[in-house]
Amino acid sequence: MTTTVHGLDEIKALAGKDLGHSGWLEITQDRVNTFADATDDHQWIHVDPVRAASGPFGAPIAHGYLTLSLVIPLFGELLDIQGVKMSVNYGLEKVRFPSPVKVGGRIRLAAVVVSVEDVPGDGVQMLLDFTVEIDGAAKPACVARVIYRHYA
Numbered sequence: 001m002t003t004t005v006h007g008l009d010e011i012k013a014l015a016g017k018d019l020g021h022s023g024w025l026e027i028t029q030d031r032v033n034t035f036a037d038a039t040d041d042h043q044w045i046h047v048d049p050v051r052a053a054s055g056p057f058g059a060p061i062a063h064g065y066l067t068l069s070l071v072i073p074l075f076g077e078l079l080d081i082q083g084v085k086m087s088v089n090y091g092l093e094k095v096r097f098p099s100p101v102k103v104g105g106r107i108r109l110a111a112v113v114v115s116v117e118d119v120p121g122d123g124v125q126m127l128l129d130f131t132v133e134i135d136g137a138a139k140p141a142c143v144a145r146v147i148y149r150h151y152a
Contacts, residue, residue, distance in 0.1 A: 007083040008124050008152050014079075014113040022074040024106040024135060027062045032103055035066040049103070061100040067107065067142045068095065071130050074109035081150060090125065090147040099139035106135040114145070123151035 003019055005011050029049060036042045044051045045061055052060035072089075081087055101107055114127040125147060132142040 002077060002080050004080040004082065008122075008150065011081060011084075011124050011126065011150055012116045014126070015116045017113045019078040019111040019113065021133075022077040022109040024108050025070065025074065026106050027066075027101050027103055029060060029103045032060060032062050032066065035063055035069075039063070039065070057100055057102060059102040059104070061102055062105075062141075064097040064100075064142070067097065067101055067132055068144065070107065071109055071132065071142075071144070071146070074107075074132075075111060075130070078109065078111050084150045084152055087148060087150045090149045093145040093147070095142065095144040097142050099134060099137055099141055101134055101141045105137075107132050107141055108135070109133075119149060121151060123149050125149050 001020060003014070003017075005014065032046050036047050041063060045055055045057070046052075046063055047060065049060050110131040110133060112129045114129055116124050116126050119125045128146050128148070130142070130144045130146055131140045134141050
């Protein structure tokens with residue numbers, strides 16, 4: 001379920017809130033190949049299904065940075081911020097990829113708002129903990145602390 005907030009005061013009220021889980025997203029070979037083309041990272045473990053089948057994971061896997069980039073649309077399912085002039089991705093802290101995502105696997109995002117603080121320029125900074133879960137897996141695909149800034 002999407003949480004909708006209006007303006008900086010309602011963003012501040014999110015501090016400490018668990019935003020829940022996004023829907024599941026299947027990782028397809030086409031998505032992996034498109035990412036490989038965009039980043040010039042054509043390592044066989046990602047783009048060669050035949051060779052990857054006999055590799056360490058038994059299948060091709062998504063790039064870690066592909067998994068990380070998918071938090072953007074998945075996060076959009078969890079939080080809708082209205083009534084601000086601009087929102088920007090300000091950065092990342094402590095990103096890890098504990099488990100690979102095999103092609104054909106499904107991921108979803110869990111998000112918790114750690115804190116919200118005022119920043120200069122009539123804005124706030126949100127610190128969030130993101131966990132990208134893999135359907136049926138014990139370990140997540142990605143854990144990251146992310147920083148967004150929102151300006152009125």
